[in-house]
Amino acid sequence: MVKTADVVIIGGGVIGVSIAYFLARRGFGRIVVLEQETIGAGSTGRSVASIDLFSHHPAAVTLQARAYEIFSQFEEIFGAECGLITTGLAVLAGPEQAAALNQAAKLAEAAGITCQLLSPDEFARLEPAAVVDDLAVAYYAPRGGYADPMLTTNAVVAAARRAGVVIEQGCKVTHLRHAGGRVTGVDTPAGAVAAPVVVSAAGPWSKHLLKLFGLGDLGLYACEHPVISIQRPADFGPPHLSILDLPNQTYARPETGHLTLAGSMDRSVGYEAIEPENFHGQVTAAYTFWVAERLVQRYPALEAGQLRQGWSGLMTISPDWQPVLGALPTVAGLYCATGFSGQGFKISPAVGDLMAGLIAGETEATQLLVPFRPSRFAEGQSLATSEFGALG
Ligand SMILES: Cc1cc2nc3c(=O)[nH]c(=O)nc-3n(C[C@H](O)[C@H](O)[C@H](O)COP(=O)(O)OP(=O)(O)OC[C@H]3O[C@@H](n4cnc5c(N)ncnc54)[C@H](O)[C@@H]3O)c2cc1C
Structure with missing residues (x-):
């Protein structure tokens, strides 16, 4: 020592x-x-290790853009791979969130993040498996994805x-x-x-x-955040984008093996404070249902999917x-x-x-x-x- x-x-x-x-x-x-x-x-x-190139705060977007530059040259810098997979990121907004999404897109552009705003019809052409009736606008960042x-x-x-x-x-x-x-x-x-x-x-x-x-x-406080995993049905088609679904308050990203990982973005669901020593790592049936129901509203074909083993992990939340x-x-x-x-x-x-x-x-x-x-x-x-x- x-x-x-x-x-x-x-x-x-x-x-x-x-x-x-x-x-x-x-x-x-x-x-x-x-x-x-x-x-x-x-x-x-x-x-879940999603690399979502999106934030409402200029300082946070700057960190994301700088981090992405490093992730995209990761092997050259660190001498080994990070498992970066580019899925494309879509942030979906209803009428109430549309103005904030427009503002976030301006911040992302200013930080050098490649992105565009899509109408619901344009988004439907990009992501045919998604329901778009409730959407006003979608933010699309083609370089978004995840790593290991x-x-x-x-x-x-x-x-x-x-x-x-x-x-x-x-x-x-x-x-x-x-x-x-x-x-x-x-x-x-x-x-x-x-x-x-x-x-x-x-x-x-x-x-x-x-x-x-x-x-x-x-x-600061620690919370236990659960993640559900669904195996997409064989006829789902190509993997969906990584999404942040603001109307449904859920996120999802594809994973290898035809899996979709998903969770809540609603601060009152799946972000309960816990002392780290009481961490149990489980996913409750109620949480699974809450997330899966909303995910199926966005991607109806997932109704025929199979639930797989999810997990939960500790997060650290600031005020x-x-x-x-x-x-x-x-x-x-x-x-x-x-x-x-x-x-x-x-x-x-x-x-x-x-x-x-x-x-x-x-x-x-x-x-x-x-x-x-x-x-x-x-x-x-x-x-x-x-x-x-x-x-x-
Ligand atoms: C389920 C889940 C999904 C997530 N999804 C995403 C996502 O999609 N995208 C994203 O960007 N982020 C995501 N996050 C958040 C991200 O994983 C964390 O922000 C990040 O891993 C934090 O890393 P860290 O090093 O700060 O903390 P940690 O990985 O928790 O590391 C802290 C370490 O400190 C050690 N430690 C604590 N006390 C002591 C001590 N007294 N002495 C010595 N060692 C000590 C602990 O053992 C621990 O290993 C997710 C987190 C969870 C749990």
Whole structure:
């Protein structure tokens, strides 16, 4: 077990290891990742891993666009593949959400995301299996898709190790050391690690960790989010697009093996707060019915589909459903990257790069992360939420 480091990162999910990799690439010194279980054991290994190029918030769209650039060159950068599959993304809006969707399309274009707005008839030609009667407009981003969360994370881990990062698994951080208002390291059952910089990337455990550090909980909470899986009938035709269905408050994306993965975007369904130690990983019949019924309304041919084994995973929700990224105000040298509210995978490479840039004192990274600063809640500067449900 290492005794000293230049940076300790708490958490070996996709976010922690991405920050570690990008710090090492900047030559930031000895970087150590401490993971209480195994790599990807938290939210990451249970992610749907959709890469939806869409948000109502300009700062979030910028992160998505930067992340997508990295995903699209992933193998060149990390030396292994992330399993990126381009399905095309459609965001479907009824009359009530049409104005907000138009606005989001302008933001996406400004961030360099290829997208277009389609009339219901145009969308029906693109996606013949979908019902379009209730739609006013659809946003279409042809490069949207998904990747494999564990392939991605393991590739980042391997690249980080090649760059000199030390990753300790089965190593839980139990205490933060600080003196004179500065962080000095962390304690673990295997011993202390002295470091002038500590990054908390602890996912659903962030609330407990920050409280343990005496920093309050920033209003974060963990929730258990279930995902259903349906095998499409043989006569369904080609896979459907990845969709964010605003009228029905559901999302869906195709998966290999003729499967469709789907879940709720309604914040009151499938986002119930839970303590991580009470996590059970199940999907209830009531939730399955809620999602499947709405999915069949959009794609009637799925009524003949077969339900397959779903799963659930822990997410970390912030008060405004946007990430919490940056320096923690009370202890110098202490940072956090958390609160991704179900959107962390798709922005993970950009978060890794920008958090590393922030820690290294780079101006551009620091400016891009200002909207996500942890102090925004105490300052009454929470990011505005939208009518896009769990999309923030
Ligand atoms: C069901 C589900 C579907 C999702 N779908 C999508 C999607 O389609 N698109 C998308 O972009 N995002 C999605 N997400 C969200 C995305 O997966 C997360 O935002 C992302 O994985 C967060 O990564 P992380 O590294 O912050 O957290 P985690 O992967 O949870 O990693 C945190 C790690 O910290 C460790 N840890 C905690 N406390 C300590 C401690 N004291 N000491 C040491 N280690 C500690 C944990 O063991 C854990 O491994 C989904 C999430 C879930 C659960």
